[in-house]
Amino acid sequence: xxxxxxxxxxxxxxxxxxxxxxxxxxxxxxxxxxxxxxxxxxxxxxxxxxxxxxxxxxxxxxxxxxxxxxxxxxxxxxxxxxxxxxxxxxxxxxxxxxxxxxxxxxxxxxxxxxxxxxxxxxxxxxxxxxxxxxxxxxxxxxxxxxxxxxxxxxxxxxxxxxxxxxxxxxxxxxxxxxxx
Numbered sequence: 001x002x003x004x005x006x007x008x009x010x011x012x013x014x015x016x017x018x019x020x021x022x023x024x025x026x027x028x029x030x031x032x033x034x035x036x037x038x039x040x041x042x043x044x045x046x047x048x049x050x051x052x053x054x055x056x057x058x059x060x061x062x063x064x065x066x067x068x069x070x071x072x073x074x075x076x077x078x079x080x081x082x083x084x085x086x087x088x089x090x091x092x093x094x095x096x097x098x099x100x101x102x103x104x105x106x107x108x109x110x111x112x113x114x115x116x117x118x119x120x121x122x123x124x125x126x127x128x129x130x131x132x133x134x135x136x137x138x139x140x141x142x143x144x145x146x147x148x149x150x151x152x153x154x155x156x157x158x159x160x161x162x163x164x165x166x167x168x169x170x171x172x173x174x175x176x177x178x179x180x
Contacts (some may be wrong), residue, residue: 003044082162110137
């Protein structure tokens with residue numbers, strides 16, 4: 001099955017970021033257009049292929065050449081977004097490894113200090129410090145646990161969505177070619 005995403009524009013330039021000086025095939029999509037496409041893509045089941053149909057009120061000046069370049073531009077843009085998301089994922093994993101190492105070392109230091117440094121039993125203040133060190137040591141593990149349990153999978157999900165969008169077919173239709 002194919003998940004259809006339809007976008008209605010007056011002219012083709014509305015699809016692209018007007019502040020981006022890059023050549024046509026490398027331009028960023030307009031933020032609103034990107035959000036619209038991504039939000040509709042999320043609505044379709046993952047196993048469906050996607051198709052973007054751009055309805056234009058005014059025909060592009062280059063005709064078929066513009067249509068091909070639009071498809072290439074959209075694919076290039078979402079490939080780039082997938083690559084940037086993959087880089088963010090790798091950066092997050094590096095951060096997670098560092099946080100895990102720091103957290104484990106800090107936890108060990110807290111546990112050693114609590115169990116070896118405060119050996120005399122029965123003192124209320126020592127018991128309080130021992131418990132406090134244990135709690136602080138485990139709290140230091142929150143960041144790596146957050147990264148490895150919760151933060152990584154939304155990035156991979158977004159990367160997969162961008163890759164799916166990069167593969168989608170793109171069709172440009174001028175209003176006189178489309179039934180109203």
